[in-house]
Amino acid sequence: MRTSTEELTRQLGEIDADSENLHITRKKLLTLPMPSPAAEPERPDIPDHPAHQQILTALTDAGRRCPPATSARPSTCRSLPKNTEGIRSKLKLLVSRGILVETEPGLFARPES
Numbered sequence: 001m002r003t004s005t006e007e008l009t010r011q012l013g014e015i016d017a018d019s020e021n022l023h024i025t026r027k028k029l030l031t032l033p034m035p036s037p038a039a040e041p042e043r044p045d046i047p048d049h050p051a052h053q054q055i056l057t058a059l060t061d062a063g064r065r066c067p068p069a070t071s072a073r074p075s076t077c078r079s080l081p082k083n084t085e086g087i088r089s090k091l092k093l094l095v096s097r098g099i100l101v102e103t104e105p106g107l108f109a110r111p112e113s
Contacts, residue, residue, distance in 0.1 A: 051090055
């Protein structure tokens with residue numbers, strides 16, 4: 001019985017020490033400054049040229065005209081205004097900036113949110 005009393009007294013001492021350490025840690029944590037709120041993810045810069053905005057508008061409109069089951073379907077350069085090569089180079093620039101994705105060669109879409 002004496003051994004179990006000594007063992008319990010030792011365990012109680014360890015618990016008291018752990019409790020004191022937790023109390024000190026809590027006090028220390030409360031003195032630390034609060035972290036700043038997480039910043040919103042940076043949005044890619046859309047180039048200033050009006051053609052880039054027209055491309056994005058055309059892709060958005062194409063998505064609205066498709067049936068719901070295919071609304072996420074990518075558009076090709078041919079589905080956009082004339083001057084295919086000029087449009088393709090602008091699409092590639094938008095892809096390089098992360099504004100669009102090229103799902104397959106020649107197929108462009110807005111990235112999934």
